[in-house]
Amino acid sequence: MKHSLSALGYLIWKDLLLEFRSKEFIVSVLIFSLLTIIIFSQSINLTTMNPNEIGPAILWVSIAFSASIGIPKIYSKEKEENTLESLLITPISRDLIFFSKLISIFILLIITEIIIFSLSIILFNIQLLNPIIIIISLITTFGYSTVGALFGAMMIRTRSSEFLLPILFLPIIIPLLIFAIGSTEIALQLNDWGKCLPWIGLGITYNLIFFPISIFFFEKIIID
Amino acid sequence: MRRILVLLCTIFSIINVYLIFKWVPTEINQGAIQRILYIHVPLAWISMLAIIILAITSIIYLVTKKPIWDHISVSCAEVGIVAAIGMLISGIVWAKPVWGVWWTGEAKLTTALILFFIYCAYLMFRSYFPAGPLREKSAAVIAIIGAIDTPFIYFAAQIWEQNHPTIVIGPLATQESNLGGDLALTLLFSALTFSLIFFTIVYLQTRYKILEFKLEQFQKRA
Numbered sequence: 442m443k444h445s446l447s448a449l450g451y452l453i454w455k456d457l458l459l460e461f462r463s464k465e466f467i468v469s470v471l472i473f474s475l476l477t478i479i480i481f482s483q484s485i486n487l488t489t490m491n492p493n494e495i496g497p498a499i500l501w502v503s504i505a506f507s508a509s510i511g512i513p514k515i516y517s518k519e520k521e522e523n524t525l526e527s528l529l530i531t532p533i534s535r536d537l538i539f540f541s542k543l544i545s546i547f548i549l550l551i552i553t554e555i556i557i558f559s560l561s562i563i564l565f566n567i568q569l570l571n572p573i574i575i576i577i578s579l580i581t582t583f584g585y586s587t588v589g590a591l592f593g594a595m596m597i598r599t600r601s602s603e604f605l606l607p608i609l610f611l612p613i614i615i616p617l618l619i620f621a622i623g624s625t626e627i628a629l630q631l632n633d634w635g636k637c638l639p640w641i642g643l644g645i646t647y648n649l650i651f652f653p654i655s656i657f658f659f660e661k662i663i664i665d
Numbered sequence: 666m667r668r669i670l671v672l673l674c675t676i677f678s679i680i681n682v683y684l685i686f687k688w689v690p691t692e693i694n695q696g697a698i699q700r701i702l703y704i705h706v707p708l709a710w711i712s713m714l715a716i717i718i719l720a721i722t723s724i725i726y727l728v729t730k731k732p733i734w735d736h737i738s739v740s741c742a743e744v745g746i747v748a749a750i751g752m753l754i755s756g757i758v759w760a761k762p763v764w765g766v767w768w769t770g771e772a773k774l775t776t777a778l779i780l781f782f783i784y785c786a787y788l789m790f791r792s793y794f795p796a797g798p799l800r801e802k803s804a805a806v807i808a809i810i811g812a813i814d815t816p817f818i819y820f821a822a823q824i825w826e827q828n829h830p831t832i833v834i835g836p837l838a839t840q841e842s843n844l845g846g847d848l849a850l851t852l853l854f855s856a857l858t859f860s861l862i863f864f865t866i867v868y869l870q871t872r873y874k875i876l877e878f879k880l881e882q883f884q885k886r887a
Binding site: 595611651 | 727776779782783785794795807813
């Protein structure tokens with residue numbers, strides 16, 4: 442158990458260190474989502490619309506689009522350096538490799554979300570610093586990371602990963618996207634835990650279904 | 666077998682056309698446009714059935730690794746995507762005169778569209794990924810994950826409780842929206858006909874894919 446945890450820690454550290462050196466994921470995700478938010482905010486007249494209704498949709502759609510662009514970057518190093526084979530022959534469980542990718546994607550998405558949320562507060566004038574919204578973000582980001590870690594692994598052996606991943610990733614995360622938009626909208630307008638609970642239940646159910654499935658299938662798709 | 670299935674499909678289709686356009690009475694509230702129900706619902710049924718069979722055959726493929734199950738999976742996806750397109754088009758055509766709009770952002774419609782995109786993702790993945798056992802395994806995983814979205818589609822009307830007509834036939838039907846005897850019979854016969862056509866096309870496609878696979882193996886050996 443202790444050995445597994447330290448191995449997991451090293452794997453996550455490796456991914457994060459590589460990312461902080463290259464900054465490929467954070468820069469691409471951040472710039473793309475900011476561009477999407479700014480394009481939306483410029484094309485919609487925010488003075489005539491309720492920002493509490495339109496803001497969550499723009500925010501979560503931009504994060505979903507940019508996550509689909511960023512996730513292949515987490516695996517691109519393994520592909521370029523052929524390090525996946527080395528990882529697979531090390532005496533550690535394959536589940537740990539999946540967990541490390543999931544946690545790395547989760548941490549990096551949370552970092553970018555903090556920046557995007559801060560800018561959205563300025564651009565849309567919406568109150569995102571709310572405990573309900575923080576919980577919604579954690580549930581949504583965990584779902585994105587789970588599905589992303591599985592599909593990202595699938596894409597290692599194809600050259601069209603940056604084109605194929607959004608096609609696979611986006612339809613599968615749409616229930617989660619609906620949850621994130623719907624619950625954020627309620628949280629902004631009513632700030633009521635009771636009204637958000639059915640939505641939060643939906644988000645948690647999604648994660649409870651997809652998390653074990655992703656762990657189970659990871660090994661099958663990673664070994665040729 | 667092949668000829669019997671094609672003959673059965675032809676006979677059932679002729680009876681089905683007669684039932685839909687001649688035998689069944691016109692519904693009082695919606696008029697003639699309601700007859701699209703007998704096409705739309707069976708197509709929706711086929712698109713759901715195809716993803717369920719696709720998931721089951723994908724699971725069997727992952728367990729047994731026998732290529733036949735992968736051939737059946739691809740055939741199901743190919744027929745499923747055609748049924749999904751048909752379901753979406755017939756739904757759009759029906760919605761305009763009944764609801765006054767071609768499309769709404771309602772949950773059941775959106776999730777039906779997601780199903781279509783899942784079929785697209787499955788088939789596109791297969792065509793872009795290098796051929797080999799890993800492609801088949803990964804495609805099987807995509808199919809299983811995609812099929813998990815299917816309950817979201819079927820129960821979306823119950824989960825999100827929005828302004829879509831409730832289920833009209835079957836165990837979840839409400840008493841108010843139940844179809845009358847003749848209408849229900851026509852719908853059931855149409856569903857049966859479409860199911861028969863679905864199984865026939867899947868059978869023929871699978872047969873073709875097995876022959877193609879055998880030819881590839883032969884060419885590799887030669």
